[in-house]
Amino acid sequence: MFSKATEYALRATIYIAQKSSDKNKPGMAEIAKAIDSPQSFTAKILQLLTKNNKIVSSVRGPNGGFFLTDKAKKLPVRSILEAMGEDEVLEKCVLGLKQCSEAKPCPMHTNYKLIKGQLIDLFETKSIQSLADEFENGGAKLNNRIK
Template sequence: MFSKACEYGIRASICIAKNSYEGKRISLKDISEGINSPQAFTAKILQALVKHKVIKSVKGAYGGFEIDKRDISQIRLSQIVKAIDGDKIYVGCGLGLEECDENHPCPVHDKFKSIRNDLENMLVHTNLEELALNLKKGNAFLKIKDQKQ
């Protein structure tokens, strides 16, 4: 459903949120290694997230990526998806057809519309705090690498 860039963007955002809760900034290198994504590709994804004010980039010797702890609970997965993939996931055809709407539906239009609506609801109502804390507590698993001590 999501593009590869969007999948990596969600993983990276969770990784950054988890580290931010621990008072740490995390480097591009550590993020890309932790989410198993090429560094140049990760940099472009993080650039989009910074541009859309999902995450912050701090330059310098002690720089890296972070999210203000007060903002983590306000950031929704829908913001990450929109920053990277736009809104095509909410309006696109389930079969990838250019022409698919209520008046000219594809064979899976009605069934996919329901799935799309459920997905949008989940993305709008899921925040980074929930996901980062589930990781921190060990209630969820995501292959991420914490920043080196």
């Protein structure tokens, strides 16, 4: 569904939401290990999320690392997709048709739009914080290693 870069972005952001506080800010090495992603590549992605788009915040130096502002925690998960430039996946025609619309529907349109609507709703409704919370409560794990 999403690119690896976006998958890493989602996992990293959720991890940061869980682990960061005023006292403790996970660094890129810790994050990459925790979510089982390539470290340098993840660093690039964190740069993206930190820079233009204000999803993630960071501080350099000893005890530095990444964290989320209270404002950022309330952002919908979709904002991560937007920051990664992969937001269109939620809107696009399944067949990849540029002119597919209500007026000129592709053969999948009518059925697919209902599903797409739910996808959009899910990514709009869920906040970054609420995902982190679900992690804490459920047995959910973010790392990707198979033991």
